[in-house]
Amino acid sequence: KDAVEISLKDIDQLAKSSFPLCMRHMLDKLRENHHLKHGGRMQFGLFLKGAGLKLEDALAFWRAEFSQKVGSERFDKEYAYSIRHNYGKEGKRTDYTPYSCQKIISATPGVGDHHGCPYRHFGDENLRAALNKMGVGGHALEEIMDKVKNRHYQLACTLTFEATHGVSCDSGINHPNQYFSESQKVLRA
Ligand code: SF4
Known part of the structure; x- marks a missing residue:
């Protein structure tokens, strides 16, 4: 399998070269507003997972942005769960599939x-x-x-x-x- 693994430090550069417009747009908005609403977190989060971003990197990625807006404590309390959930680490432990x-x-x-x-x-x-x-x-x-x-x-x-x-x-x-x-x-x- 020719799976690519993406790491935290490469996201912006990879977005420029290889993300489709839908995902570039969400990265831009996340960087700009330090926030994305639920639909965006699902669509973009599952894409990043599918692109090979590991759970720890995903948590660090979202935390770095959201903590600028809501504080890291609130991020850990309200948002970290759903990211772990997307990776099948919480709740029903379903491994959620990126959207087509x-x-x-x-x-x-x-x-x-x-x-x-x-x-x-x-x-x-x-x-x-x-x-x-x-x-x-x-x-x-x-x-x-x-x-x-x-x-x-x-x-x-x-x-x-x-x-x-x-x-x-x-x-x-x-x-x-x-x-x-x-x-x-x-x-x-
Ligand atoms: Fe392209 Fe599909 Fe994203 Fe639309 S949803 S921008 S068609 S990759």
């Missing part, structure tokens, strides 16, 4: 939520700005916006992958963790 694109696209993020799929849930201007920030412009950007207009969100994400990696992605994107591992495959080749 289909599940993320069908989410209904409310005000102050940052989970969901940007291709589906961002407005036109925000999406264009976010794609520009990833270095996507010109013809490629218009093609992506065209897919979005026709509600082909995963195809839009696939085109973004292709534009940012300079290779074709014949399988198409159907899972954020697949996006990540395909990206690592290309970049480590």
Whole structure:
């Protein structure tokens, strides 16, 4: 198995090179607000787990941000449990699976939520700005916006992958963790 393990210190750099837009966005918001609401903690937390972030690193990662907002005591009391829970260390000890694109696209993020799929849930201007920030412009950007207009969100994400990696992605994107591992495959080749 060509599993990648990600460590705490590499998260920001890996986000830039290999995270799909949905996950980059949540990392940005977490760094900015030192907080993510439940839907974001689930979607992003399970993605990081699927990308190979170990439980201890996950706790340190969330703690470093949340403690700036709610204090470390409250983090330990109210939030650490759910992270351990996601890793199957609490409650029913279910090993929770990272969300697929289909599940993320069908989410209904409310005000102050940052989970969901940007291709589906961002407005036109925000999406264009976010794609520009990833270095996507010109013809490629218009093609992506065209897919979005026709509600082909995963195809839009696939085109973004292709534009940012300079290779074709014949399988198409159907899972954020697949996006990540395909990206690592290309970049480590
Ligand atoms: Fe994330 Fe999937 Fe949407 Fe891409 S298509 S941004 S991987 S949810």
